[in-house]
Amino acid sequence: MDEITEALQVTSTSILPQIKKLKDMSLVLQEDRSYTLSPIGKVLVEKMQPLVSTIELFEDNFEYWSEKDLQAFTLSFKKRLGELGKCKLIQPDLDRMFELDPEVVEGLSSSAYILEAIAYFYPPMIALCQELAKKGVEFSFLMSESVYERYYTDYIEDLRDMLALKNVKFFRYSGELKIASLTVTDKFFMLSLFPKNQRHFDRESLICHEPAALSLGTELFNELLLDSTQITEVPHK
Numbered sequence: 001m002d003e004i005t006e007a008l009q010v011t012s013t014s015i016l017p018q019i020k021k022l023k024d025m026s027l028v029l030q031e032d033r034s035y036t037l038s039p040i041g042k043v044l045v046e047k048m049q050p051l052v053s054t055i056e057l058f059e060d061n062f063e064y065w066s067e068k069d070l071q072a073f074t075l076s077f078k079k080r081l082g083e084l085g086k087c088k089l090i091q092p093d094l095d096r097m098f099e100l101d102p103e104v105v106e107g108l109s110s111s112a113y114i115l116e117a118i119a120y121f122y123p124p125m126i127a128l129c130q131e132l133a134k135k136g137v138e139f140s141f142l143m144s145e146s147v148y149e150r151y152y153t154d155y156i157e158d159l160r161d162m163l164a165l166k167n168v169k170f171f172r173y174s175g176e177l178k179i180a181s182l183t184v185t186d187k188f189f190m191l192s193l194f195p196k197n198q199r200h201f202d203r204e205s206l207i208c209h210e211p212a213a214l215s216l217g218t219e220l221f222n223e224l225l226l227d228s229t230q231i232t233e234v235p236h237k
Helices: 002-008 012-024 039-060 062-067 075-079 102-109 123-134 145-154 156-163 211-225
Strands: 028-031 034-037 087-090 113-118 138-143 168-173 179-185 189-193 205-208 228-231
Touching: 002 012, 012 028, 034 039, 039 062, 075 211, 102 123, 102 179, 102 205, 113 123, 113 211, 123 138, 123 156, 138 145, 138 211, 145 156, 145 168, 156 168, 179 211, 189 211, 205 211
Parallel strands: 113 138, 138 168
Antiparallel strands: 028 034, 087 205, 113 179, 168 228, 179 189, 189 205
16 A cells, blocks of 8 residues: 555555456456556566556657658557657757757767768758768668758768768668658657648657667668668769
């Protein structure tokens, strides 16, 4: 009982009627002052946990999720969103809209590998990734068609230099990449989605650090790879 009241921040007097209801429904078993889930209770809790986790995820950053286009996610991924756990919303200041967030720079700089998918051309992120790749960081970069064309047109020598590195892999996405950007490292998972109206992209991102989030982010990146082609050389203009 002491553990229950401490975890819920309530008094035993207020929680006892609720526990009695659970006992009457055969969801909780009692032995002296100790309570355990019944076999039925364990099954229900196992099914409830994903729902509770997803609700908590949306509640923490409700405006972000409600304004973004979630069609980029497969149904299976949507069902597992709760696994992202506690996420922090990164909102660029107006006077630093085109700069990388210091927390992101620090996280990338200390990462052993980077998986990056991006649907819009963002020179600061690309420049930092190039710098880290040249230092030996394992790097996989998935680009939308438009990003590849811009890279090839305006930064062809940088692209050639990157492709020459053994620790770098480039992929060209087929079709429309609906996720604005996706970053997965051994340190964090960061996600940026386009707004529903597709007109006012504010570069807001969610960053998560829990192991389950890194695993889920990696799975999402690998799903994108299924519709991508690896670039091994740059054709001459």
